[in-house]
Amino acid sequence: MGRFDRHALIAGWDQRRLAESTVVLCGVGALGNQCAQALALAGVGRLVLCDPDEVSESNLSRAPLFRAADIGRPKATVAARRLTKLSPVTRVDARTAPLVSGVGLAELRDASLVVSCLDSLAARLQLAGRCLQTGAPLLDGGTSAWGGEIRLYEPSGPCFGCGLTARDRAAQDDPWACADAVVPEAGASAPVSALVGSWLAVTAVRLLCGAGSGPGVVRVDAAGGTAAPVTPRRDPDCPLHTPIPAGLVAPVPHTVLSTPADLTDHLAPEETVMTWAPLPGSAPTRASTRLADAPPGARLADLGVAPREILPVLTTGRTRGIRYLELSEAGGKGTPR
Ligand SMILES: [Zn+2]
Structure with missing residues (x-):
């Protein structure tokens, strides 16, 4: 059997559409590793990985694309090299600059899908705003201790910022390159990153194949054994909805x-x-x-x-x-x- 022959048996799967797709993925930490790996194996034609950070030792317990010898090297470059070996049909571009300098608005606009695997509020808001400027659909993943959220935002609907208070939207966050911030936060474990990252990838593949997207936001709680849709609401005061004509x-x-x-x-x-x-x-x-x-x-x-x-x-x-x-x-x- 050929590389993707078994995919052809899956109802709703469209290998050709995946091969023609470009996914911009921002944040190549634990969650980004898992999601990018699944998308490459699925046969997505092009991945653009953006992360200004370097691999650190704390990544090694959670990020399957990184090795000890990679410590100090750019996450995006290392991940791109591993993904190309995993999936030779996938072209992977690495961007090692911060988000605004790494991926232009026209590239976001022309992507089949933008995926956010970022770990800070400020970076998420920045990416949400840039996607709204250009009408790009955004799939955002977030992890908690034993679960997380998978959030799909269409340009005409609520965005990540709509779910925050005005104070939170205005709050200055840590820099998004904060894998080893001065005050370390509880990072997502490998199992939770795999859970949420895989769910992100499943949602992305269904969208790219034209098989439908399901609910806009899903909250997964492994401790309680539940996964439930959440209905986001559009906040008329959210300032991020400023499309470029x-x-x-x-x-x-x-x-x-x-x-x-x-x-x-x-x-x-x-x-x-x-x-x-x-x-x-x-x-x-x-x-x-x-x-x-x-x-x-x-x-x-x-x-x-x-x-x-x-x-x-x-x-x-x-x-x-x-x-x-x-x-x-x-x-x-x-x-x-
Ligand atoms: Zn909004």
């Missing part, structure tokens, strides 16, 4: 060598390009989100601008307005959907 997005050619100066040709005199995250570097550049404040010869990639990012362009002066530039890979697609 496709009609305001203009593609511009972009390569890994592109600089802020390359974007200037596409601007009117009173326009300025903004970034989603503060520019790196020293004052006064640092903390600015005006691309004009960066050295004109610096590469956008070195300024924390993700490949295939969509950047806001503000018009100053008398006619204030906003539009967007989409960094399109030179020679590739890039037309807004």
Whole structure:
């Protein structure tokens, strides 16, 4: 029998659709390991793994893709290498930058599905907001001591932020690269990560195959022996629901060598390009989100601008307005959907 022949016997399974799918998976810790492993074995065609963190010893008891020799290496790179060996049909891209610099908005928009295996509130909110900006469906997993939640958020419905209070939404969280934070939190064990990670993967595969998604949120409690749907509600005050109008997005050619100066040709005199995250570097550049404040010869990639990012362009002066530039890979697609 061939590699995927037994899958063909499963009602609702569609190997071709899986092979044509791209899944962006953010957070390659214990949960991300389990979910990515199952998706690769299932034959998903392309995985984009994003995590700025490195493998630490505490990962080894929970993350099946990591070995002791990997300690100190980037999680995303190590996981990508192991997954490629597990599933040669899966192309795996590793992004070792933080979320906003690792995966551009256009890449989220064009993904078949975005999966969040993040371990901090701030990172989850950031990813939820970026998915809502681009209309990308988001599958979010969270673990507790003996269970967890699997949450599917469609662009038109409630989001992760809707379930939080305004105070929690505004709260500053630990950096999301916090595997070994100063105050260690109880991490999910291997069995719980496998449980929730597998459930995430099952939900993702059903969605990608077009077999339906089931309830939006499922809460699993292994201690109580239950798994039950939860109905999330849309909070009208949740500030994350700000989609970018496709009609305001203009593609511009972009390569890994592109600089802020390359974007200037596409601007009117009173326009300025903004970034989603503060520019790196020293004052006064640092903390600015005006691309004009960066050295004109610096590469956008070195300024924390993700490949295939969509950047806001503000018009100053008398006619204030906003539009967007989409960094399109030179020679590739890039037309807004
Ligand atoms: Zn919301």
